[in-house]
Amino acid sequence: MNFTTGAKASELLSLDHIRSQLIRLEDTIIFSLIERAQFARNAKIYEKGAFRDIIDFDGSWVEWFLLETEIFHAKARRFTSPDEFPFTPLERLPQPVIPVMTFPRLLYPPAASKVRVNDQILRFYCGEIVPGITSAADDGNYGSAATRDVEVLQALSRRIHFGMFVAESKFLSAPHDFIPHILSTPPNGDALAGLITKPEVEAKLLVRLGNKAKIYGGEFDADGKIIETSGMGKIDVQKIVDMYRDHVIPLTKVVEVEYLVHRLDDVPQSQIDAWMQSRH
Numbered sequence: 281m282n283f284t285t286g287a288k289a290s291e292l293l294s295l296d297h298i299r300s301q302l303i304r305l306e307d308t309i310i311f312s313l314i315e316r317a318q319f320a321r322n323a324k325i326y327e328k329g330a331f332r333d334i335i336d337f338d339g340s341w342v343e344w345f346l347l348e349t350e351i352f353h354a355k356a357r358r359f360t361s362p363d364e365f366p367f368t369p370l371e372r373l374p375q376p377v378i379p380v381m382t383f384p385r386l387l388y389p390p391a392a393s394k395v396r397v398n399d400q401i402l403r404f405y406c407g408e409i410v411p412g413i414t415s416a417a418d419d420g421n422y423g424s425a426a427t428r429d430v431e432v433l434q435a436l437s438r439r440i441h442f443g444m445f446v447a448e449s450k451f452l453s454a455p456h457d458f459i460p461h462i463l464s465t466p467p468n469g470d471a472l473a474g475l476i477t478k479p480e481v482e483a484k485l486l487v488r489l490g491n492k493a494k495i496y497g498g499e500f501d502a503d504g505k506i507i508e509t510s511g512m513g514k515i516d517v518q519k520i521v522d523m524y525r526d527h528v529i530p531l532t533k534v535v536e537v538e539y540l541v542h543r544l545d546d547v548p549q550s551q552i553d554a555w556m557q558s559r560h
């Protein structure tokens with residue numbers, strides 16, 4: 281999200297604006313997956329310790345790429361942006377080498393600081409998505425494949441953690457709907473999930489995603505004439521749709537609910553009372 285346009289927090293937190301950002305992120309994720317699908321699975325790059333003798337690192341080749349990439353990006357202040365959530369623990373990342381920009385405060389920090397699902401993203405992407413979009417071979421392109429993996433992982437992380445902005449937007453639109461379920465003991469996660477779930481939005485997304493993937497994966501001849509529109513020449517389009525249905529959307533909703541569960545942490549009772557009064 282571009283936070284430096286001078287737009288007001290209320291504009292940045294409008295649900296329509298946030299959803300437009302999610303739609304734009306579909307393009308990034310589809311193209312990044314198409315790029316990864318160019319290379320073989322190269323299963324060795326996901327095995328922890330497989331390159332230990334070469335890189336002196338106990339994790340996988342891809343996890344090493346992720347660490348080194350995020351260390352470099354941290355120097356360029358990437359992770360001071362409100363919608364960036366590194367896979368690498370913050371304490372392992374260096375400080376920016378350029379002055380940090382100021383951003384409008386959109387999320388509620390005591391809630392936002394408690395929601396991180398990058399481990400789940402890494403697990404489903406490496407374990408299920410890569411095998412679904414690559415040939416079960418080893419072409420030796422370990423650097424190229426890992427570079428594309430990092431791009432997909434970072435885009436998926438932004439997309440899924442965007443659920444916090446969605447949750448904040450929905451909360452501020454009707455706090456009285458959410459507060460009783462947040463304050464119940466234990467918090468009523470199912471009720472919160474029911475409030476944030478919009479089946480019609482999800483259904484439209486999956487149709488749009490499939491159509492985009494077919495077009496983006498299409499083939500053109502030397503004269504620019506379209507010769508293939510199934511998208512299957514570059515990637516198994518259905519795997520992209522399945523990824524959103526089975527992982528991206530469900531994990532985004534987990535982020536929304538987890539954020540809401542902590543949305544009243546340290547909030548003064550007077551503010552909660554005022555929100556409850558606002559329902560009239």
Ligand SMILES: C=C(O[C@@H]1C=C(C(=O)O)C=C[C@H]1O)C(=O)O
Nearest residue numbers: 446476477478481482528529532
């Ligand atoms: C992101 C939203 O919240 C939920 C999650 C969605 C998703 O991950 O695509 C879509 C609709 C909702 O069920 C939203 O309402 O736009």
